[in-house]
Amino acid sequence: MPRSTFVYVTYIRTTPERLWSALTDPEFQEQYWFGVRCESEWTPGSSWTMIHPDGHVSDTGEIIESDPPRRLVIRWRHQDQAELRAEGDALCTMELEPAGPAVKLTITHTIDREHSTVIKTVSSGWPSVLSNLKSLLETGSSILRAKDVK
Amino acid sequence: MAKDPRDADLLFHALADPSRRKLLDLLYVRDGRTLAELCEHVDMTRQGVTQHLDILEEATLVATVRRGREKLHYLNPIPLQDIYSRWIVKFERPRLKALDNLKRRLEERAHA
Numbered sequence: 001m002p003r004s005t006f007v008y009v010t011y012i013r014t015t016p017e018r019l020w021s022a023l024t025d026p027e028f029q030e031q032y033w034f035g036v037r038c039e040s041e042w043t044p045g046s047s048w049t050m051i052h053p054d055g056h057v058s059d060t061g062e063i064i065e066s067d068p069p070r071r072l073v074i075r076w077r078h079q080d081q082a083e084l085r086a087e088g089d090a091l092c093t094m095e096l097e098p099a100g101p102a103v104k105l106t107i108t109h110t111i112d113r114e115h116s117t118v119i120k121t122v123s124s125g126w127p128s129v130l131s132n133l134k135s136l137l138e139t140g141s142s143i144l145r146a147k148d149v150k
Numbered sequence: 151m152a153k154d155p156r157d158a159d160l161l162f163h164a165l166a167d168p169s170r171r172k173l174l175d176l177l178y179v180r181d182g183r184t185l186a187e188l189c190e191h192v193d194m195t196r197q198g199v200t201q202h203l204d205i206l207e208e209a210t211l212v213a214t215v216r217r218g219r220e221k222l223h224y225l226n227p228i229p230l231q232d233i234y235s236r237w238i239v240k241f242e243r244p245r246l247k248a249l250d251n252l253k254r255r256l257e258e259r260a261h262a
Contacts, residue, residue, distance in 0.1 A: 005182055005215075005224070006181070006224065007181075007213040007215055007224040007226065008213070008226055008227070008228050009210050009213040009226050009228060010210070010228045010229075011210065106213065108215070126228075127227050127228055127230070127231035128231060128235075130228050130231070131228065131231040131232055131234075131235045132235075134232070135235065
């Protein structure tokens with residue numbers, strides 16, 4: 001099946017439990033996700049919503065799998081731009097594996113179509129978010145502020 | 151994992167080779183490629199490409215996913231973002247600040 005995927009990997013010196021909490025706690029997310037928060041019950045079947053600082057909802061979806069602190073799968077649909085919404089649902093999988101003194105975080109984002117604009121769009125945002133998350137968990141402060149990101 | 155996965159030496163060592171940068175460029179154009187597909191585009195033995203990919207994977211510049219018997223290679227930009235955050239942003243910021251101050255002073259003078 002033709003599909004578009006990106007796979008991002010980062011090693012963060014923390015515990016799987018702390019990382020899981022950082023990925024699922026809206027208060028914590030705001031600190032590394034440039035003010036964005038994701039609200040959900042984080043249990044299979046529960047809804048998932050991405051909310052911006054101005055209250056605007058850009059993406060919605062559903063939790064497909066939740067196995068704390070190991071694996072989280074979100075069905076993810078962009079709501080803002082018609083072109084992106086028309087591509088349908090993407091799947092975002094987050095896997096946490098202990099790796100020595102660190103945790104290996106693998107984020108895979110997939111959609112069942114070639115040359116997906118959704119995948120291109122979300123993939124451009126993840127690196128700075130993950131870099132900030134890593135910095136926040138390891139040093140207690142995030143490096144990049146929203147205005148540093150072009 | 152025996153080595154510190156964050157080891158910056160691994161990262162800079164991995165980048166300090168034209169063949170490995172070529173492999174990263176190929177994955178940038180289109181990732182999710184197998185070893186065989188990558189071999190088609192470079193003038194290297196299969197063994198050579200495998201060794202370079204191992205070094206890139208150890209430095210986390212390449213992430214792999216198994217699909218049946220195939221291993222697909224993806225470009226992982228996260229360590230490059232870390233270099234940007236660690237080595238570029240903090241050096242850039244004072245300069246941007248200085249430019250901003252200059253602009254403000256000149257504009258203030260223009261309005262005075």
